[in-house]
Amino acid sequence: MPTPQSPTLSNPINNGSRRGSDKWGSGHFAAPRGSRQHNGVDISAALGEAVLSPIDAKVVRVAYPYATDLSLTGILLEGVGRHAGFTVKIFYMSPEQSKIGKQVSAGERIGAAQSLLTKYPGIKNHIHLEVRQNGVVIDPQSLMPTLH
Numbered sequence: 001m002p003t004p005q006s007p008t009l010s011n012p013i014n015n016g017s018r019r020g021s022d023k024w025g026s027g028h029f030a031a032p033r034g035s036r037q038h039n040g041v042d043i044s045a046a047l048g049e050a051v052l053s054p055i056d057a058k059v060v061r062v063a064y065p066y067a068t069d070l071s072l073t074g075i076l077l078e079g080v081g082r083h084a085g086f087t088v089k090i091f092y093m094s095p096e097q098s099k100i101g102k103q104v105s106a107g108e109r110i111g112a113a114q115s116l117l118t119k120y121p122g123i124k125n126h127i128h129l130e131v132r133q134n135g136v137v138i139d140p141q142s143l144m145p146t147l148h
């Protein structure tokens with residue numbers, strides 16, 4: 001669980017709002033996904049929209065949400081400084097290759113949103129944000145005052 005002194009996270013989409021419900025599900029943390037639960041929060045994003053780092057971080061590597069579909073990609077971030085102890089995965093975005101292995105600040109552009117419409121026709125296009133604090137999955141929205 002987040003502690004009271006946990007630092008806030010920046011919204012990875014400028015003025016981004018949580019994905020509402022569609023026929024594929026709902027965007028909030030712990031929403032049902034078949035027999036499992038959604039382990040992150042989805043934030044509405046248009047194709048090509050800038051994706052910003054939610055934390056001060058080292059960009060570790062490109063990440064892949066699906067082993068069977070490498071066209072959809074994401075990024076793995078490891079928190080530094082005030083965000084030490086956080087690890088963040090963001091899916092459905094194309095990382096800026098020049099930032100892999102580099103350090104970025106919260107709010108800095110790290111990539112661009114992809115389109116999910118081929119894989120999930122009718123879905124509200126979004127990025128998926130997954131946050132661990134000291135190895136424990138948390139609700140990212142609990143630390144993100146600008147996400148509604």
Ligand SMILES: [Zn+2]
Nearest residue numbers: 040041042128
């Ligand atoms: Zn998601």
